[in-house]
Amino acid sequence: MKQLKSKYLFVYGTLLQDCNNEMSQFLEQHAEFVGKGFFCGRLYDVNEFPGAVSSSDMSKKVYGSIYKITNQELVFKVLDEYEGIAAEQTDLDLFKRIIVEAYMEAGHTVKTWVYEYNLPTLNLRLIPSGRYLES
Structure with a gap:
């Protein structure tokens, strides 16, 4: 891991x-909601789910x-599998888990x-709005 x-x-x-x-409920049970925000990137409609790609374009x-x-450990083990990430991440995985800087509505990052x-x-x-549920 x-x-x-x-x-x-x-x-x-x-x-x-x-x-x-099921997975959003799992996350709710094992995490604390901190707030809403955004990160710099583009959001795409992959089919029945979205895919985001980070960008330096503000x-x-x-x-x-x-x-x-x-x-x-528990949360990322479950979610990595859900997101199609192999135990040893490869270029063929559907997603990769990376660190980004997110901008909170409250004004901090x-x-x-x-x-x-x-x-x-x-x-x-x-998805030009950057919002999956509004696509």
Whole structure:
């Protein structure tokens, strides 16, 4: 398992509380909601879920929620599997877990994990609002 460099997780898709599925409920049980915010990136419609790719372009934003993880080993073990990350991460994995700087609505920033889409985005539809539930 990756060294746990942050106790925070930024979610922007099917892990959002409003999705009300088994995995979003799992996250709610094992994490504390910290607030809403965004990170710099682009959000794509992959099919039945979104995929975000981080960017240095401050005009492109992916919106979501930030959680403080209470049991990091358990949570990341379960969520890495859910997000299609092999035990030894490869370039063929659907997502990769990376650290980004997220900007909180409250005005401060936090270093947080995010599941970044790991495959080509060339033929995917961009979600210009950066908000999955509004796409």
